[in-house]
Amino acid sequence: MTENAYHPQSLEPAIQERWERDGYFHAPAHPSGEKFYALAMFPYPSGQLHMGHVRNYSIVDAIARYQRMRGKTVLHPMGWDAFGLPAENAALKNGSAPAAWTFSNIEHMRGQLKRLGLSYDWEREIATCTPDYYRWEQWLFLQLWEKGLAYQKLSTVNWDPVDQTVLANEQVVDGRGWRSGALVERREIRQWFLRISAYADELLAGLDTLQGQWPDQVLAMQRNWIGRSEGAEIHFPLADGDDVIKVFSTRPDTLFGATYLAVAAEHPLAMKAAESDTTVARFIERCKHVAVSEASMETQEKEGVPLGIQVRHPLTNALLPVWTANFVLMGYGEGAVMSVPAHDQRDFEFAHKYQLPIRIVIQSAENSPENPHELEAALTAPGQLIHSQSFTGLDSQAAKGAITEALVARGLGQKTVNYRLRDWGISRQRYWGNPIPMIHCPHCGVVPVPEKDLPVELPTHYQLHDPRSPLLDDPAFLQVDCPQCGAAAQRETDTMDTFVESSWYYARFACPDAEQMLDARAADWLPVDQYVGGVEHAVLHLLYARFFNRLLRDVGLLPKDGAHDEPFRRLLTQGMVLKDGSKMSKSKGNTVDPQAILDRYGADTARLFILFAAPPEQSLEWSDSAVEGAHRFLQRIWRMVQDYTGPVPTLAQPLGDAARDLRRAIHQCIERVTLNMEDRQHFNVVIAACMELSNQLARAEATPGSDEHAVLGEGLRTLLLLLNPFAPHLAEALWDKIGDGVTILTHPWPVADPAALHSDTVTLVIQINGKLRERLDFPIASQTKELEASVLAHPEMARHLQDKTVRKVIVVPGRLINIVVS
RNA sequence: GCCCAAGUGGCGAAAUCGGUAGACGCAAGGGACUUAAAAUCCCUCGGGUUUUCCCGUGCCGGUUCGAGUCCGGCCUUGGGCACCA
Numbered sequence: 001m002t003e004n005a006y007h008p009q010s011l012e013p014a015i016q017e018r019w020e021r022d023g024y025f026h027a028p029a030h031p032s033g034e035k036f037y038a039l040a041m042f043p044y045p046s047g048q049l050h051m052g053h054v055r056n057y058s059i060v061d062a063i064a065r066y067q068r069m070r071g072k073t074v075l076h077p078m079g080w081d082a083f084g085l086p087a088e089n090a091a092l093k094n095g096s097a098p099a100a101w102t103f104s105n106i107e108h109m110r111g112q113l114k115r116l117g118l119s120y121d122w123e124r125e126i127a128t129c130t131p132d133y134y135r136w137e138q139w140l141f142l143q144l145w146e147k148g149l150a151y152q153k154l155s156t157v158n159w160d161p162v163d164q165t166v167l168a169n170e171q172v173v174d175g176r177g178w179r180s181g182a183l184v185e186r187r188e189i190r191q192w193f194l195r196i197s198a199y200a201d202e203l204l205a206g207l208d209t210l211q212g213q214w215p216d217q218v219l220a221m222q223r224n225w226i227g228r229s230e231g232a233e234i235h236f237p238l239a240d241g242d243d244v245i246k247v248f249s250t251r252p253d254t255l256f257g258a259t260y261l262a263v264a265a266e267h268p269l270a271m272k273a274a275e276s277d278t279t280v281a282r283f284i285e286r287c288k289h290v291a292v293s294e295a296s297m298e299t300q301e302k303e304g305v306p307l308g309i310q311v312r313h314p315l316t317n318a319l320l321p322v323w324t325a326n327f328v329l330m331g332y333g334e335g336a337v338m339s340v341p342a343h344d345q346r347d348f349e350f351a352h353k354y355q356l357p358i359r360i361v362i363q364s365a366e367n368s369p370e371n372p373h374e375l376e377a378a379l380t381a382p383g384q385l386i387h388s389q390s391f392t393g394l395d396s397q398a399a400k401g402a403i404t405e406a407l408v409a410r411g412l413g414q415k416t417v418n419y420r421l422r423d424w425g426i427s428r429q430r431y432w433g434n435p436i437p438m439i440h441c442p443h444c445g446v447v448p449v450p451e452k453d454l455p456v457e458l459p460t461h462y463q464l465h466d467p468r469s470p471l472l473d474d475p476a477f478l479q480v481d482c483p484q485c486g487a488a489a490q491r492e493t494d495t496m497d498t499f500v501e502s503s504w505y506y507a508r509f510a511c512p513d514a515e516q517m518l519d520a521r522a523a524d525w526l527p528v529d530q531y532v533g534g535v536e537h538a539v540l541h542l543l544y545a546r547f548f549n550r551l552l553r554d555v556g557l558l559p560k561d562g563a564h565d566e567p568f569r570r571l572l573t574q575g576m577v578l579k580d581g582s583k584m585s586k587s588k589g590n591t592v593d594p595q596a597i598l599d600r601y602g603a604d605t606a607r608l609f610i611l612f613a614a615p616p617e618q619s620l621e622w623s624d625s626a627v628e629g630a631h632r633f634l635q636r637i638w639r640m641v642q643d644y645t646g647p648v649p650t651l652a653q654p655l656g657d658a659a660r661d662l663r664r665a666i667h668q669c670i671e672r673v674t675l676n677m678e679d680r681q682h683f684n685v686v687i688a689a690c691m692e693l694s695n696q697l698a699r700a701e702a703t704p705g706s707d708e709h710a711v712l713g714e715g716l717r718t719l720l721l722l723l724n725p726f727a728p729h730l731a732e733a734l735w736d737k738i739g740d741g742v743t744i745l746t747h748p749w750p751v752a753d754p755a756a757l758h759s760d761t762v763t764l765v766i767q768i769n770g771k772l773r774e775r776l777d778f779p780i781a782s783q784t785k786e787l788e789a790s791v792l793a794h795p796e797m798a799r800h801l802q803d804k805t806v807r808k809v810i811v812v813p814g815r816l817i818n819i820v821v822s
Numbered sequence: 823g824c825c826c827a828a829g830u831g832g833c834g835a836a837a838u839c840g841g842u843a844g845a846c847g848c849a850a851g852g853g854a855c856u857u858a859a860a861a862u863c864c865c866u867c868g869g870g871u872u873u874u875c876c877c878g879u880g881c882c883g884g885u886u887c888g889a890g891u892c893c894g895g896c897c898u899u900g901g902g903c904a905c906c907a
Contacts, residue, residue, distance in 0.1 A: 216827085220902085221826080224826095227906070250906090251907080325905095326905085328907080333907070337906095338907080347907085418906075618828090625849070626849095679838080769888085808887060812888095818887055819887090820887050820888095
């Protein structure tokens with residue numbers, strides 16, 4: 001073993017020490033020149049880094065380091081999504097306090113991240129479970145309460161009757177509590193909600209501005225989740241009394257085909273009917289029961305019972321019966337639908353089952369039976385209206401507008417838009433989370449904690465014995481004087497969903513020490529230029545963060561200039577890390593511990609492999625031998641640079657042929673790498689191009705003093721610059737030897753020299769009828785006509801062309817010539 | 823059922839606009855060096871033929887001088903949503 005062999009285990013910590021000492025990764029308070037904010041979705045401090053983390057952070061670090069070399073002022077922070085259930089579970093399992101457990105995990109994982117050599121500005125580190133962070137979230141909650149964007153309503157939870165606690169969905173296993181094994185009950189309790197629905201339209205429209213910057217898949221998922229549908233609200237007056245039943249329909253053109261109404265089991269009219277009708281009461285009871293087991297929901301048969309009441313059709317005044325049915329959702333629209341069996345498949349099936357009338361009112365080209373008994377399925381296509389009074393003859397599109405207008409004229413309806421998106425329930429009946437800053441007073445009702453009393457600190461001294469929140473039993477936390485009347489009152493004990501913390505942390509990173517939620521630094525650094533994380537957050541986290549960014553704007557913390565509406569300009573969703581074809585997980589026992597890879601090969605090998613094995617958005621198959629391959633490549637680079645003797649010479653002009661070809665390869669590599677760093681971010685191709693170049697450099701006949709030796713020097717330096725984002729420790733150590741004395745971290749990214757790319761000749765592929773036959777060289781400046789003539793006259797072509805008639809010659813400049821013969 | 827991706831060697835994958843299919847790497851086989859091994863270096867590596875062609879990018883058609891790439895129709899896999907009126 002020679003003293004200058006490649007030893008990442010000692011080399012990497014030494015380089016990391018240098019980076020830390022020189023403070024290269026500290027971002028200034030305000031960016032100077034062009035800024036670039038690179039961010040990975042921050043981790044939950046579970047205790048150990050896994051390969052998914054390594055992949056995520058290697059991608060972002062490569063981008064951050066690349067952007068620094070492009071001369072940008074880079075912000076690249078890291079923090080901890082530190083509230084949440086696992087800390088409570090761990091506390092119950094081994095008696096640790098959630099806070100202590102969390103902070104010790106953070107300690108360990110921070111060490112692992114540092115060992116990976118990720119270029120974070122550690123001075124901006126945030127842990128969301130510290131009062132310095134969550135107090136601002138409480139502050140924002142008070143602003144939202146003022147604006148009516150935070151409110152309380154009844155909502156269903158899973159209740160464990162043995163442990164006397166609310167369970168999260170993932171704590172319910174086969175309908176039973178995960179710990180007690182007791183059958184879970186559903187309970188309605190008052191919970192806190194944020195009115196994200198008020199931003200539905202804006203969140204939907206904002207997606208258009210992200211087109212091309214976010215994966216189409218994520219945009220599509222968010223669009224579906226918001227689920228906007230246009231239609232009409234239609235009022236059906238009750239036959240007895242003054243009341244109306246409101247329904248929502250996307251097909252007001254089929255209004256004359258409505259033959260009955262159906263309301264949800266929880267609908268007030270159904271509840272009222274149940275008081276005097278035992279059949280209805282029993283049906284409602286059964287609906288509640290079935291809803292408990294979610295599996296049966298999917299296969300559930302469509303069922304219903306008549307309520308014994310009638311409504312009048314808003315345009316014909318015909319009497320229609322009202323049913324309650326198990327497929328009508330109380331939470332969507334008005335909890336009631338008009339049923340048009342002829343033109344809606346679900347209504348069709350229901351009408352058949354209960355012998356309800358079917359009226360055909362739309363005729364379409366493909367299918368136009370006039371007799372309802374001929375129908376085998378609902379006619380859902382748009383078409384021309386029939387049997388629809390004065391609207392007969394209109395097409396569906398026109399009829400939607402005309403019928404809606406007629407309803408408006410009678411005061412029995414209006415054009416309206418409905419969303420699938422529901423308001424965000426943020427209440428958690430858990431201990432380890434951010435306390436909701438509200439007080440319940442027996443006289444004043446719900447009263448906000450005064451701003452001066454923030455933060456409501458979460459006590460951290462409890463020893464947990466069962467899953468019940470200790471806040472419920474702690475008078476020191478619970479008892480408080482009402483801020484309004486001074487009477488004895490109680491604190492809210494619900495804490496916030498941890499998605500709330502992750503909805504604004506990216507903004508806090510810009511000003512982690514601000515004495516308000518955000519200060520002017522946030523506007524300077526936002527939006528995040530490149531965000532990277534798992535596709536599992538495609539909807540919830542990414543939608544909530546988009547919502548919160550607009551809330552921050554609307555309480556005046558971010559500019560209303562249009563440029564700060566969206567939090568994340570560009571999004572990359574990285575694929576999973578697989579082993580033996582399935583996701584790495586402890587339960588499957590197929591995990592690879594990043595620590596073991598670091599110990600054995602070092603951070604550069606781990607990072608290089610994980611970026612080389614697949615494009616970042618695709619899933620990645622772990623391969624021990626491919627890791628070896630990545631390590632071999634780094635060793636080869638190490639040796640090539642060590643073997644490069646003498647100072648790097650300057651290039652002689654003009655160069656010999658071999659040196660010129662080598663230099664062209666170097667600059668073609670720069671072009672190819674740069675393109676992939678910017679546009680497609682296919683780092684696997686970038687690394688492949690570097691490997692290709694290293695192979696070419698290794699083959700060079702470079703005796704010291706020759707042209708090629710000088711070009712080899714240029715090639716090796718270029719290679720180190722191109723590899724720096726992926727193997728930064730090795731690149732820096734070797735740069736010490738053959739670089740220019742200035743740190744490689746901020747060295748300008750190489751630019752391809754047009755003179756080096758130039759060639760006097762071009763090799764064209766010659767095809768006959770589209771099939772490859774020859775490769776021939778031609779002068780670079782040849783005109784199409786000249787090329788055509790010289791290829792047909794070329795001696796190599798004679799045997800391909802004999803006994804053939806040339807019909808056509810296609811010349812694609814710089815690429816190929818296709819000779820069409822017969 | 824609806825929406826969105828993706829199907830290329832033994833394996834991971836390349837191939838900006840329609841223009842040389844399989845770059846780069848892994849595995850495998852052969853060779854050099856070595857007492858030997860490791861390491862390193864060189865050669866081969868889609869299939870069929872054996873000296874020049876034929877076939878080949880999930881399947882069937884189409885457009886084109888030319889299709890992995892575009893169009894139509896299927897099949898398979900993965901992901902999302904799912905009684906949304």
